[in-house]
Amino acid sequence: MITAARDDGAEDIPAPAEFDPLELRKALGQFPQGIVAVAAEVDGHPEVLVASSFTVGVSLEPPLVTVAVQHTSSTWPKLRDRASRLGISVLGAQQSELTRQLASTDRAGRFHGVERRIDGERALVLEGSPLWFTTRMHSQFTAGDHDVAVLEILDFGYDEASEGLVFHQSRFKGLTPLE
Amino acid sequence: MITAARDDGAEDIPAPAEFDPLELRKALGQFPQGIVAVAAEVDGHPEVLVASSFTVGVSLEPPLVTVAVQHTSSTWPKLRDRASRLGISVLGAQQSELTRQLASTDRAGRFHGVERRIDGERALVLEGSPLWFTTRMHSQFTAGDHDVAVLEILDFGYDEASEGLVFHQSRFKGLTPLE
Numbered sequence: 001m002i003t004a005a006r007d008d009g010a011e012d013i014p015a016p017a018e019f020d021p022l023e024l025r026k027a028l029g030q031f032p033q034g035i036v037a038v039a040a041e042v043d044g045h046p047e048v049l050v051a052s053s054f055t056v057g058v059s060l061e062p063p064l065v066t067v068a069v070q071h072t073s074s075t076w077p078k079l080r081d082r083a084s085r086l087g088i089s090v091l092g093a094q095q096s097e098l099t100r101q102l103a104s105t106d107r108a109g110r111f112h113g114v115e116r117r118i119d120g121e122r123a124l125v126l127e128g129s130p131l132w133f134t135t136r137m138h139s140q141f142t143a144g145d146h147d148v149a150v151l152e153i154l155d156f157g158y159d160e161a162s163e164g165l166v167f168h169q170s171r172f173k174g175l176t177p178l179e
Numbered sequence: 180m181i182t183a184a185r186d187d188g189a190e191d192i193p194a195p196a197e198f199d200p201l202e203l204r205k206a207l208g209q210f211p212q213g214i215v216a217v218a219a220e221v222d223g224h225p226e227v228l229v230a231s232s233f234t235v236g237v238s239l240e241p242p243l244v245t246v247a248v249q250h251t252s253s254t255w256p257k258l259r260d261r262a263s264r265l266g267i268s269v270l271g272a273q274q275s276e277l278t279r280q281l282a283s284t285d286r287a288g289r290f291h292g293v294e295r296r297i298d299g300e301r302a303l304v305l306e307g308s309p310l311w312f313t314t315r316m317h318s319q320f321t322a323g324d325h326d327v328a329v330l331e332i333l334d335f336g337y338d339e340a341s342e343g344l345v346f347h348q349s350r351f352k353g354l355t356p357l358e
Contacts, residue, residue: 030310059323131209144238
């Protein structure tokens, strides 16, 4: 570990670690993550961002979730600044192809044929998702090269019969109960 | 949706939603989450906290992860305030029983028979985990009834052959590639 010597008697503070980016990504890929579509209608057009750095149960009172988004995202500023509500749809095992489409670089085609609902505030949720929320911004903070949005749940629905989906080791995977 | 009328011309701000807590928990349980053990040696004793509100890829430069911990946790203040480094071990499919043991209310028995390694700064990681990190606190913020700790990765290791584990619909589940 690299440490930067200090002469003020305080604990030595290590310099930021420098990792091989590919090796770090491969390591992080060992953590199974659910996937969500964050979406709203902005100026009459549906906008969506697919994220895997999403967490529920950040708080129960009030009910909060978080999502981390790269600073380089061009969709996030629209959703953050021009949508008063954000829909969050958790993607299920039947939606792996849909997930790829929603994350496509072909922005105009992302919603092609996608069944969705929109609430009075233009939050957008996908039909057939195992779990969805409508949310509003609670607070935001910066963490390195990402923004972390803390979102308050205003409404939710779920379908227990839906099968879960995670991204793990660079692949979509389904879930099976352990013995 | 309940809205609180305002007479200053600003957008109506809905009151916090009041949900049936059991129904909310059941909904949140539809989101598959990986599980981690956050651990360190504090005053010569191993301390551990099992968390499912954990996210990787919050930032790559610097490499940051987040974990959300309830304010009522009695272990978290020890780890937060009295450990200079925190070990994070992602739990794998072979470790579901270990996960239960580490989360047990029998605090003295949590590490009974558990193989672990400790680094020079007393961060503690579990042998056999698919992925582990040693971290230090980067920043913290409060989100409702939880603290969210943003942790900087100082070191990591992984085992690609390990099988992943998620908690979903109140059960431990393994992962299987989709066709």
